[in-house]
Amino acid sequence: MTTTRTSGTTDLRVLRPDDWDQWYDSLIRAFGGMTESAEERELWKSLTEYDRSVGAWDGDTCVGSAGAFTFRLTVPGGASVPAAGVTMVGVAGTHRRRGVLTSMMRRQLDDVRSWGEPLAVLTASEPAIYGRFGYGCATHSLSVEIDTTRVQLSVPAGTDDVRLRYAVPAEAVDVCEAVYARRVPERPGMLARMPGWAPVFVLDPESERDGASPLQCVVAERGADVVGFVRFRVKPDWDVSGSNSAVVVQDMEALDAASHAALWRFLFGLDLTSKIVARGRPVDEPWHHMVSDIRRCGLRRRDALYVRLVDVGAALEARTYQAPVDVVLDVEDAFCPWNSGRWRLTGDAKGAECRRTEDAADLALSVRELGAAYLGGVSLAGLASAGRVREVRQGAVAEASVAFGAVAAPWLSHGF
Template identity: 60%
Template sequence: MTMEPRVLQRSEWDAWYDVLLSAFASEETSQERELYRSLTEVERSLGIWDEGRPVATAGLLSFRMAVPGGAVVPTAGVTMVSVAPTHRRRGLLRSMMRRQLEDVRAAGQEPLAALTASEPAIYGRFGYGLAARALSARIDTSRVALELPAPTAAEADGLRLRQSDEAASLLAECEAVYARVVPRRPGMLARRPGWERMPLLDPERSRAGASPLRCVVALRDGEPVGYARYAVNVRWTETGASDGEVRLRELEALDPAGYAALWRFLWDIDLTTSIVAGDRPLDDPWLHLVNDPRRCGTAVGDSLYLRPVEVGAALAARCYAAPVDVVLEVEDAFCPWNTGRWRLSGDEKGAVCEPTRDAADLSLSVRELGRAYLGGTSLTALAGAGLVAEQRPGSGALRATAAAFTSEVQPWLPHGF
C-alpha cells in the first residue's frame, strides 16, 4: 500500500511525537514535552502512517530570520524529521521533504527554508547548503588573561550587573536585548511568542553535575544592554584545589562595554578555572580579548543549513555589500521551478531578481546558493572547489559577485529548533 504524507491532526500529536523520540533515542521531562507540544505548528506538520501507526514525521515552523542588510525575512524552519527504523529506504523522507517545499511555495510567504541537521550528509540532496557555522571553546581562565580596553566615561557611566541564580527571573531583560541584536547578524531568529521559553529549558539530566541555569544582566541607567545565561560546575582536585568550570549557554550585548563586563564577570567566578562555551559566532569578539588563543581550545562545527524556496524572492530579500548586476544560472533538481537564469541587480540599499534569457555570468546549484546566501561562505571559495563556474573567464563576474555577497559579520544561528 502506498504511504503518502498527510497533515497531522492535533489528537495524533502524542503518537507522532513518540516516533520522533524513538528515532533519536531521546528522553524528556513533562515540561519539555509540553513546550514542544505548544511550539508545534500542527497545521504545518506532516506524518506518514502505516496500518494506523505513525512511522515518519516532519514539521515546519514559521520563523523570521535576519539576512545581510538587516531585514528579517520569513523563513520556514524544518524540524522534527524522523523515519522509523522499520520504514527506512522506502522514499518516505524524500516524499516529506518534497511535500514541505511544495507547500511552502504554494503559500507564497517564505522565500527561504532552513534546518539544523542531525546527519549533514542527508540534506544536501534536497538542496540545503551549510550557511552558518558555530564556534566552541574551552578557555583555561587560570592561564589565559582577558585584556579589555578601558571603557570611555560614557560607556562606563551607569553600567552595573544584576545576577540571579534563577535564570527565568530575568527573562524580560534578556528578551529585550535579544530582540535588538537580531537584525545585526544574519542567521539570527526573531523569537515568536513561546520561543523565549526554549533557552530556559534546563533538564537535570543535561547538567552533568552543574548548577541550575543562572543569569547575569548588564544594565546601563537601569536599561538592559546585555545578558549571559550560564551554569557553574564546582569541582575539586585530589589535593583540594578548586577546578570548576563555567558553562556558558548564551551571551548577547548591545555595545562593547556591556559585552566586556559580562565576560569579566564570567572570568572571575569563584572556584572555577575554565569557561566552556558552545555555539558561538565564528567572529565572537572575545577571540580578540584573550592573550593566549592556544589555551582556548577552539573548534568549529556546522550549524545552519539553508535553501532558497523561491530563488528570485530570496535573492531580492537581502542587501549586498557592493553593487552587483549578474546573471546566475541556477540548477535545482529537487525544486525545478528554480532552475533557469536569474538576473540579480542590487546594492547595499536593496535588490531585484527576476528570470531572464540573457547569457549567464555564473552557474551554480541551489545548494551552493544556500551556502553563500548569508555571506559566511565565499562564492570564490566555492568556485575553487569547482562548485561555481564563471561562464566567461576573465570577465570579473565571480570577483564582483563574491564581494557583493559578503557580510560584515559572520552568520550565526543562536539556538536550535
C-alpha cells in the same frame, strides 16, 4: 491536499492534534529514545504548528515526522525574511530506504512555496542528508574551552561603568528578550523570537544539566538600562589539587563592547572555576580580540544553519549587497525545478532585483551553493575554488563574492 501516498502502504498527512503523542514518540525513538521531562515535552507540544507538520503513517502507526516552524530570519542588510524552520524530522528504523524522507521533504517544500515563504532553514543532525534536497551550510559556529588559569582578558574603556547583578532566569526573561530583540537585525542568520519561544531558553530540566548546577543568570546594566545578559551553569570538578570546575555558557547577548567585555570578565573571574565552556558562539565574537592567548581557548568550528532557497528570485531580492552587482546566475535545482534556469541579479547596499532572463550566464551553480552563500558567510570564490561554482564570464566570481559578503559573520543564535 492533506493525504499523499509515499510508497507501499505508507501515507503522508497533515498532523492532527490527537495524533501528536504518537507522532512525537516516533521522533524521539528516531533520535535514540531518550526520555524528556514532562515540562519539556509539553513546551514542544505547545510550539508545534499542526498545519505545518506532516506525519508518515503505515496503517495506524506513525513511521515518520517533519514540521516547520514559522520564523523570520535576518539577512544581509537587516531585513527580517519569512523562513520555514524545518524541524522534528525523523523516520522509523523499520521504514528506512523506502523514500519516506524524500516524500516528506518533497511535500514540505511544496507547502513552503504555497505559503509564500522564500526560504527554508534547518540544523542537520547528520550533515550528509540534506544537500540532496538543496540545503547548503550557510553559517558556522564555534565551541570554545578557555583555560582561565592561563588566559587573561583585556577589556576596553567603559567596562567598569557596566553594573552586573544576578537575576532569577525565569523572572529576567522579559529584559533578556528585549536585549535579544535589539541584536537580531544586526547579524545575518539570527532568528526573530516568535511568540511562545521565550520559555525554551529558561527551561531547566535536570536531565539536560549533565551534572552542572541549575541555570543561573547575570544581567548587565548601565544606569537604568539593561545592556546585556548571560545565562550559564557551573559544573563542579574537584580532585586532590582542588577545584577544576567549569563555567558552562548557555547563551549571551550584549549591546556594546563594554557590556560584552563586562560579562566575559565576570565569567573569567568566577571563584573555584578554571575554564569556560561555550558552544554555538559566533565565529567573529569580540572576545577573540581581548584574550591574551587564543591558542589556549580550544576553538572548534562546526556547521550550524543550512539554508534552502525555495523561491530564488524572492530570496535574492530580500537581501542587500555589499557592492554593486549585476550578474546572471544559471541555477540548477532538480528537487524544486521551478527555480532552475537563468536569473539576472542586480543590486547594491540599497536593494536588489532578481528576474528571469534569457541572457548568457555569468556563473553556474546549484541551489545548494546559492543557499550556502546566501547569508554572506560562505564565499562564492571559495566554492568556485572547490569546483562547486563555475565561472562563465571571467571576473564574475570575484565581483559576486564581494557583493554577497556580509559585515558580520552570519550566526544561528538558537537551535530549533
